[in-house]
Amino acid sequence: MSIGLSSDKSVRDAYEADASGLHLVPDLVARPESVDDVIEVVRKAVSDQTPITCAGAQTSTTGASITDKGILLSLLALDRISPPDEKGRTINVEPGALVGEIKRTAAAAGLLFAPDPTSEEESTIGGAIACNASGARTFKYGATRRHVRALKVVMASGELIEFRRPDLEKNTVGYAFAHDPIDWFIGSEGTLGIIVEAELSLLPLPHHVVGLAVLFKAERDALNFVIATRESPQLSARCIEYFDGSAIEIARSASAGLIPPDATGMVYVEEEISDDLDSTLVRWMELIETIGTDLEPLVFDGEARLREARRIRHSIPATMNERGNSFRSSGGRKVSTDWAVPYRRLPEAIETARSLVSEAGIDEPVIYGHAGNGHPHQNFVARDTRELASIEAVVEETLRRVLALGGTVAAEHGIGKIKRRWLPLQMNALQISMMTAVKTALDPLGLLAPGNIL
Ligand SMILES: Cc1cc2nc3c(=O)[nH]c(=O)nc-3n(C[C@H](O)[C@H](O)[C@H](O)COP(=O)(O)OP(=O)(O)OC[C@H]3O[C@@H](n4cnc5c(N)ncnc54)[C@H](O)[C@@H]3O)c2cc1C
Numbered sequence: 542m543s544i545g546l547s548s549d550k551s552v553r554d555a556y557e558a559d560a561s562g563l564h565l566v567p568d569l570v571a572r573p574e575s576v577d578d579v580i581e582v583v584r585k586a587v588s589d590q591t592p593i594t595c596a597g598a599q600t601s602t603t604g605a606s607i608t609d610k611g612i613l614l615s616l617l618a619l620d621r622i623s624p625p626d627e628k629g630r631t632i633n634v635e636p637g638a639l640v641g642e643i644k645r646t647a648a649a650a651g652l653l654f655a656p657d658p659t660s661e662e663e664s665t666i667g668g669a670i671a672c673n674a675s676g677a678r679t680f681k682y683g684a685t686r687r688h689v690r691a692l693k694v695v696m697a698s699g700e701l702i703e704f705r706r707p708d709l710e711k712n713t714v715g716y717a718f719a720h721d722p723i724d725w726f727i728g729s730e731g732t733l734g735i736i737v738e739a740e741l742s743l744l745p746l747p748h749h750v751v752g753l754a755v756l757f758k759a760e761r762d763a764l765n766f767v768i769a770t771r772e773s774p775q776l777s778a779r780c781i782e783y784f785d786g787s788a789i790e791i792a793r794s795a796s797a798g799l800i801p802p803d804a805t806g807m808v809y810v811e812e813e814i815s816d817d818l819d820s821t822l823v824r825w826m827e828l829i830e831t832i833g834t835d836l837e838p839l840v841f842d843g844e845a846r847l848r849e850a851r852r853i854r855h856s857i858p859a860t861m862n863e864r865g866n867s868f869r870s871s872g873g874r875k876v877s878t879d880w881a882v883p884y885r886r887l888p889e890a891i892e893t894a895r896s897l898v899s900e901a902g903i904d905e906p907v908i909y910g911h912a913g914n915g916h917p918h919q920n921f922v923a924r925d926t927r928e929l930a931s932i933e934a935v936v937e938e939t940l941r942r943v944l945a946l947g948g949t950v951a952a953e954h955g956i957g958k959i960k961r962r963w964l965p966l967q968m969n970a971l972q973i974s975m976m977t978a979v980k981t982a983l984d985p986l987g988l989l990a991p992g993n994i995l
Contacts, residue, residue, distance in 0.1 A: 546582070546612070546683050556613045559599040559606045561959055562739055562865055562874025567594070567613035574618045576693070576701065576737045583735065584699040586988060588611055593895040594990045597637060597665030600875055603957025603995050605730045606668065616667050620735065625650045630743040631690060636667025636736050636946040640674075643741070652743035655682035658953075659855050667736050673728035675953040677780035677854070678811070680913040686727045688742045694726055696879070697984035701737070718975075725979060731990035733983045747813040752841035752850045753825055756804040757834045760785060763806030764888040766832045767912040770810060771884055781913025782809040788857050788909035795856035796849075804836055808912070809850065811841075818842065834890045855934035857909050861920040872926035878906075878962075881916035881952035881971070882945040890946055894919060894939045901935045903928065917951045940966055956994045964994070 547553070547570045557566045567589070571582045586593050592611035599606045607613070620637035627650050634643055640654075640661040649656045651859040657676035658664060669676070670692070675684035682688075691705040704723045712720055726734055749886065757763040763783060770781050784792060786805040793800045800807065814821050822840070829838065841850045858877075865875025882890045891908065898905055919939075923929035940950045940963055950963045973995070980987075980995060 545574065545578065546570070546585075547572070556596060556599070556615065557607060557919065559596075559601040560862055561602050561604040561607075561957065562869065563604040563607060563959065565604070565607040565609040567608050567611065569612045571612050571614045572618055573614070573616070576619070576695070579614070579616075579619075579695050579735055579737055580699050580701060582612065582614060583695055583697070587697070587699060587986065590988070592988050592991045593735075594993075595667065595671065595735055597671075598639070598663055600660045600668065601672070601957055602665045602879075602954045603951075603959045604958030605672070605955055605990070608990075608992070609745070610991050614735065616665065616735075616737075620665075622646050625652055625743060627652065630745075632741050632743055634739055635737070636665060636670075636740060638666050640664055640666055640669055647743050651746050653746045654688065654741060654743055656685040656688055656720055659851075659858060666739060666741070668729055670736055670739060671729060671731050672953070672955045674957075675911070675914075677716060677809075677911060679784050679911065679953075680781055681777075681779035682744070686724065689723060689727055689739055690742050691740035692723055692726055692736055693738035695737055696734050697802050697986065697989050702734075705740075719868075725983070728955065730957060730968075730993045732980060732993050733989065734993070735989075749814040749818070750811055750847060751814060751818060751821060752811045753822075754800070754808060754839040754841070754850070755808045755810065755825075755829055755834070756801065756836035756838060757806040757808075757832070758803055758836065760806045760891070761888060761914060762832050762834060763808050764891065764912070766808050766829070767826055767887065768885060769831060770808070770925045771913060773828055776812065776828060777815075778810045778812055778913065780809070780811045781838055781911075782854065782855070782918055783807070783909060783912035785908040787907040789907065791857050791860045791907065792853050795860075796853045799839060799853075801836060809854070837903075843988050858918070858920070861922065864922045867880035868922065868924045871924060873923040873929060876921040876923055876929070876932045876936060877954070878919040878939065879916075879951045879954040880940055880948055881911075881914060882943055882946045882948035884913065884915035886946040886948070887912060887915050887917070890943055890948065891917065896940050897935050901931055902964070903931050903935060911953075914952070915948070937966075939965065954964070958992045961992070961994065 584907040594608035596606040617637040619842040625632040658674040784807040906921040910918040
């Protein structure tokens, strides 16, 4: 058995970055090829008291999958995807499997793995589970948590334990947070255990889905359309995504000018068709008329067109990452917010966020994202350390205002290392001490992912 531990500088350098803009070089890199290898790495780390940080594809935006303390454990080689159980609608996967590959395997059997982070073609299921990743279609299907039935986890002691969701409809035994230990690991950002296998739930693959990009000349109209869509009894959107004028500009160049130049607000929706395309489109046009716009919506009908819409959507975070990376040498980077508010508070939250930016005199961010869940991303680009400090001060004040509206500081990307300082804004001392107690019980030596979350 080889646990593939390397102290070679070039190997360590290859794992120093994720999508956060931070750079941390690990002391050692382990690239296990089996569950036994993972157990071996953990046992050795326990005896040496060396910390271990898991990494999938390192697309984390929060510095969660990089470390300068101990071992960086890459799970990419554990990437097996078993054939789906078509009757039971489940699929077993190893953590290094790409989310997009799992979706294709399920689709070939007429089944859907619903979680759809925008990064699905470049991120792993281990990372998606550890961050409870979500995506546009989370609006209909829920985040990754809802689709995980069982996990095999290598604990901080080196013990391998299988956790399976109980199939109970009622249960009053003990504290609720101990009813289903699977939920401890989902969203734990590698701090409580190492996921080495997952059994995922699948759904029937929808037969026909249509996407619509609804265009407006005013941001407020677009945001009102988001609320109208959520509250429409006639329509059943599976995603409701918002794009401001700057996000539209990026989407326009990625779509070869498909979007007209006078659109300054866009809402992209998808619906799984239950009757026929024409009746579905008529219902959408009726809703659009209640808000009013003289711009024609763009229709994305069929799998190839939906993929095209997804590619255009993905161009926005990808472009902003590139812009942020280009200022790395001067200490700059992309700063992405991940806050969310109850959906009806979204127009107010965006207005507040914009006014804080303009009071501080910094460049307007690009705003886009999962508006149906009250969850837009503001993407800023800091060109140097001075701009970074000004942006972070504005973001912190925005988070305080968002919390006052009943919101959260992080809705899908997790806390990692970058957002750790904002955890106490949202969680009180009692909540943090409960999390610390769980961490201490599961990882008494504090070896797993030091610096993430707590
Ligand atoms: C362009 C772009 C778009 C994005 N869009 C979205 C989006 O729409 N929705 C969304 O939720 N996120 C999004 N993200 C963030 C990121 O892609 C997701 O969080 C993704 O799930 C991370 O997967 P990964 O394989 O890259 O994990 P990594 O970045 O390698 O790791 C993420 C975390 O998971 C832990 N981890 C990884 N594997 C394991 C394991 N086997 N056991 C225990 N812990 C583990 C790591 O320690 C770390 O804490 C985006 C990122 C980029 C760059």
